Amino acid sequence: xxxPASLSHLSDLPPEMLEFTILKSTTALAPRLGRVSxxxxxxxLTPGFLGNTSRxxxxxxxxxxFRKCVGLNGIYVPIEDFIEKMPHQTPPVFQINGSDPLRxxxxxxxxxxxxLGARRNPPIPSPAANTNTEVALLTSVGxxxxxxxxxxxxxxxxxxxxxxxxxxxxxxxxxxGTRRKDKMSDRTETWMRDLIAKRNTIDKEESRYSIFAxxxxxxxxxxxxxxxxxxxxxxxxxxxxxxxxxxxxDSLPEELHHLPRLSFDTPxxxxxxxxxxxxxxxxxxxxxxxxxxxxxxxxxxxxPAPRKFSDEPNSRQSLGIDMWQTEHALSxxxxxxxxxxxxxxxxxxxxxxxxxxxxxxLGWVLIQIHNHTILDSFFAGIRHSIENGTxxxxxxxxxxxxxxxxxxxxxxxxRVRGYQFKSADHGKPAKKNPKAFRQxxxxxxxxxxxxxxxxxxxxxxxxIDDAALVGLIDIEYMGPEIGVExxxxxDHKA
Amino acid sequence: xxxxxxxxxxxxELLGKCSVTKARAATLILPHGPxxxxxxxxxxxxxxxxxxxxxxxxxxxxxxxxxxTYHLGLKPGQATLDAxxxxxxxxxxxxxxxxxxxxxxxxxxxxxAKVTEEGVQFLxxxxxxxxxxxxxxxxxxxxxxxSDIIMQLDDVIATTSPDLARMTEAMERSVRWLDRCIxxxxxxxxxxxxxxxxxxxxxxxxxxxxxxxxxxxxxxxAIGGLSGGEEKDAYCKVVDTCTGLLPEKKPRYVMGVGxxxxxxxxxxxGADMFDCVWPTRTARFGNAITHxxxxxxxxxxxxxDFGPIEDGCECICCRSQEIGGLGITRAYIYHxxxxxxxxxxxxxxxxxxxQLNLMKRVREAIMEDRYPAFLRKFFRQLHDDKSKYPNxxxxxxxxxGVDLMSD
Ligand SMILES: [Zn+2]
Ligand SMILES: [Zn+2]
Numbered sequence: 094x095x096x097p098a099s100l101s102h103l104s105d106l107p108p109e110m111l112e113f114t115i116l117k118s119t120t121a122l123a124p125r126l127g128r129v130s131x132x133x134x135x136x137x138l139t140p141g142f143l144g145n146t147s148r149x150x151x152x153x154x155x156x157x158x159f160r161k162c163v164g165l166n167g168i169y170v171p172i173e174d175f176i177e178k179m180p181h182q183t184p185p186v187f188q189i190n191g192s193d194p195l196r197x198x199x200x201x202x203x204x205x206x207x208x209l210g211a212r213r214n215p216p217i218p219s220p221a222a223n224t225n226t227e228v229a230l231l232t233s234v235g236x237x238x239x240x241x242x243x244x245x246x247x248x249x250x251x252x253x254x255x256x257x258x259x260x261x262x263x264x265x266x267x268x269x270g271t272r273r274k275d276k277m278s279d280r281t282e283t284w285m286r287d288l289i290a291k292r293n294t295i296d297k298e299e300s301r302y303s304i305f306a307x308x309x310x311x312x313x314x315x316x317x318x319x320x321x322x323x324x325x326x327x328x329x330x331x332x333x334x335x336x337x338x339x340x341x342x343d344s345l346p347e348e349l350h351h352l353p354r355l356s357f358d359t360p361x362x363x364x365x366x367x368x369x370x371x372x373x374x375x376x377x378x379x380x381x382x383x384x385x386x387x388x389x390x391x392x393x394x395x396x397p398a399p400r401k402f403s404d405e406p407n408s409r410q411s412l413g414i415d416m417w418q419t420e421h422a423l424s425x426x427x428x429x430x431x432x433x434x435x436x437x438x439x440x441x442x443x444x445x446x447x448x449x450x451x452x453x454x455l456g457w458v459l460i461q462i463h464n465h466t467i468l469d470s471f472f473a474g475i476r477h478s479i480e481n482g483t484x485x486x487x488x489x490x491x492x493x494x495x496x497x498x499x500x501x502x503x504x505x506x507x508r509v510r511g512y513q514f515k516s517a518d519h520g521k522p523a524k525k526n527p528k529a530f531r532q533x534x535x536x537x538x539x540x541x542x543x544x545x546x547x548x549x550x551x552x553x554x555x556x557i558d559d560a561a562l563v564g565l566i567d568i569e570y571m572g573p574e575i576g577v578e579x580x581x582x583x584d585h586k587a
Numbered sequence: 588x589x590x591x592x593x594x595x596x597x598x599x600e601l602l603g604k605c606s607v608t609k610a611r612a613a614t615l616i617l618p619h620g621p622x623x624x625x626x627x628x629x630x631x632x633x634x635x636x637x638x639x640x641x642x643x644x645x646x647x648x649x650x651x652x653x654x655x656t657y658h659l660g661l662k663p664g665q666a667t668l669d670a671x672x673x674x675x676x677x678x679x680x681x682x683x684x685x686x687x688x689x690x691x692x693x694x695x696x697x698x699x700a701k702v703t704e705e706g707v708q709f710l711x712x713x714x715x716x717x718x719x720x721x722x723x724x725x726x727x728x729x730x731x732x733x734s735d736i737i738m739q740l741d742d743v744i745a746t747t748s749p750d751l752a753r754m755t756e757a758m759e760r761s762v763r764w765l766d767r768c769i770x771x772x773x774x775x776x777x778x779x780x781x782x783x784x785x786x787x788x789x790x791x792x793x794x795x796x797x798x799x800x801x802x803x804x805x806x807x808x809a810i811g812g813l814s815g816g817e818e819k820d821a822y823c824k825v826v827d828t829c830t831g832l833l834p835e836k837k838p839r840y841v842m843g844v845g846x847x848x849x850x851x852x853x854x855x856x857g858a859d860m861f862d863c864v865w866p867t868r869t870a871r872f873g874n875a876i877t878h879x880x881x882x883x884x885x886x887x888x889x890x891x892d893f894g895p896i897e898d899g900c901e902c903i904c905c906r907s908q909e910i911g912g913l914g915i916t917r918a919y920i921y922h923x924x925x926x927x928x929x930x931x932x933x934x935x936x937x938x939x940x941x942q943l944n945l946m947k948r949v950r951e952a953i954m955e956d957r958y959p960a961f962l963r964k965f966f967r968q969l970h971d972d973k974s975k976y977p978n979x980x981x982x983x984x985x986x987x988g989v990d991l992m993s994d
Binding site for chain 1: 635671679893931
């Protein structure tokens with residue numbers, strides 16, 4: 094690269110562009126090793142994963158703990174977490190002056206990769222349909238629609254490292270007709286072109302986002318126009334692809350094979366991750382990490398799996414430890430013996446079991462730190478295995494060694510935060526946690542209580558109820574409840 | 588009565604006294620290390636402080652926190668604590684712990700609790716079976732917890748109770764219970780038992796109680812039964828009266844006090860140690876403690892406020908990213924509070940830092956003998972106008988030689 098010709102050629106390029114180096118690959122549809130790099134950011138080795146954030150933070154991981162206790166080099170941030178004030182007001186995040194407003198707002202360290210998408214991962218289906226110009230979102234105060242124009246302007250303003258193009262996907266809809274699928278690819282293509290056009294308007298000196306093009310979860314035939322145009326007109330404008338159905342890696346045009354692949358095909362288990370990696374997927378967000386943490390399940394698996402003991406040929410190991418079980422109440426052992434995370438080096442199962450049963454927020458914090466560390470080691474093990482050429486074998490052994498699914502949740506998780514419930518069908522809220530136990534007479538003002546002083550300012554007054562004092566209350570969504578009745582339909586254009 | 592020497596597991600080093608008020612600066616050396624006095628102690632009720640890791644609590648400068656005996660007695664329970672080897676090991680906290688007796692919370696949490704000479708009777712919150720907490724049981728629990736400072740079981744009734752006979756009974760019973768606690772205490776050489784002065788708002792009762800309890804020679808002394816919604820004037824008179832009768836070389840702990848104004852005034856009245864759940868509990872509701880007062884960051888007015896939680900605050904949240912902090916803004920707290928636990932964690936760190944830093948500045952001011960000036964500045968910052976200064980504070984400080992209205 095010391096050739097002066099190539100140097101001058103480089104200087105014509107935008108100053109900061111994402112680079113993906115494939116370190117090892119065999120055939121298509123096979124596991125591969127790679128490295129995502131961007132000047133100023135830590136490299137991400139692939140297969141690897143990004144932190145899956147909610148309102149700018151990985152749930153339960155405050156930004157100082159992110160720096161100290163979690164080894165993630167990149168995060169995924171959905172814009173729907175930031176724009177509840179639209180369309181009536183400019184969302185606050187757009188009012189921050191100076192460079193890198195989103196990164197500074199959420200206190201993400203400078204050297205970590207910031208990936209912006211439209212929807213949370215996994216997205217909660219919206220009762221409103223996407224239109225030719227808008228996608229439906231779910232914000233903390235209800236449903237909203239966002240235009241492609243708005244999204245591209247947001248991308249420019251917020252200066253993430255990577256923007257995932259808007260995809261027209263009717264989430265939650267079981268059967269999608271052929272005509273609708275045609276529309277999906279048409280709209281997605283239009284929106285991709287919008288995003289590229291917007292980036293072209295950014296000055297050379299300014300930081301320019303890299304673009305990941307969505308690959309839709311429909312048959313290749315039905316998005317062939319879009320894929321062709323991606324290859325013919327946009328291939329040199331995009332730096333990666335976002336894949337909504339990992340089985341379509343099969344249909345990915347060869348001309349796009351050199352690009353990093355970010356999965357939006359939500360894996361339900363480590364085995365599901367391995368299946369996608371086996372097909373050549375590079376990058377993930379792993380929503381089951383937080384799901385397990387909320388359920389009080391400490392993940393407990395390694396890749397490759399430990400050697401199987403010969404004397405128990407048919408028993409499979411659980412993928413996680415249910416920390417709600419009282420059998421841990423006296424256990425002074427770590428969550429996972431070999432784990433080097435903060436929770437495992439400083440604490441023991443007895444304490445974590447206590448924190449869960451006492452509904453102390455720290456229980457979820459410690460399990461979340463641990464679970465991220467387990468996944469970090471899992472991915473490191475996968476990369477090592479691919480490098481050694483033993484992935485297929487190790488994958489088979491993993492399947493034989495562990496249970497095929499994560500343990501069932503038995504205990505109560507943190508209170509479901511209003512907008513987070515996962516509703517299977519439109520607008521129907523999933524079962525939320527039952528109201529915390531309260532004394533017979535509900536909320537009572539306690540005066541003669543240790544440490545509790547009547548507050549003179551009513552606006553900062555906190556009505557304390559007994560349940561809070563005995564620790565039965567954890568964080569509560571204190572805004573208006575969102576249910577079917579909470580749908581803000583007036584904001585939707587017919 | 589001359590104090591009977593009692594084994595003690597602490598050293599009290601008096602470092603300075605205010606030449607005007609009764610404020611003192613000291614270092615209290617406890618089994619798990621020295622702590623500066625005056626001190627504010629955050630309350631980690633169930634062996635955890637509102638989602639913070641012990642490291643995060645330590646990062647805010649905390650070297651002494653509270654656990655509640657009542658809660659730890661329920662969960663994880665005494666057997667578990669014994670098996671694990673106490674609360675320090677249980678929560679991986681290398682610094683000091685203070686525990687209450689458990690009685691107060693029973694009386695206040697469980698409306699069905701009943702006090703007899705034997706102890707506090709209550710119904711188990713788990714299954715409703717009748718249970719009894721005696722002074723012996725409380726101490727035994729606290730011995731199992733292994734806290735550095737343990738509190739006697741006392742008979743607490745609201746200070747606002749008009750029943751003088753009941754108040755007298757409670758005070759006298761608390762003295763008898765102190766004797767039983769001293770008897771029951773298994774590890775006086777490694778755990779410091781504090782007595783708790785009772786007597787409601789009746790200064791004569793308080794004086795009698797103080798004399799009786801000082802005579803028992805416990806390593807430290809608490810003033811209890813306050814923070815129960817009584818008038819602040821009455822509160823100040825009780826603290827002032829008691830500290831006036833206490834030996835100089837022992838730490839004085841006023842239980843359940845934590846508002847910044849209450850802290851700085853109580854220090855001027857001669858108190859050294861304080862605890863309160865308010866600063867950490869209120870964080871979860873989006874309330875930030877600042878020198879200008881409490882801000883509720885859930886208020887939409889802060890949605891677009893991109894300044895730090897408090898200007899000039901040096902906590903990890905408020906410090907800018909350029910100098911190694913997180914640069915968390917009010918707008919971000921607004922964005923996450925009550926929606927993600929992280930919002931509570933961030934604000935809890937700020938509030939704990941505020942309280943500890945306030946006491947650090949108080950201590951420096953006392954050591955440099957400029958506490959009266961500190962008090963003036965503190966009230967000036969908190970209230971933009973002298974007419975807004977609370978009368979009780981003005982009066983109490985006047986009583987110890989500082990006239991806030993004079994300059
Ligand atoms: Zn771990
Ligand atoms: Zn601060």
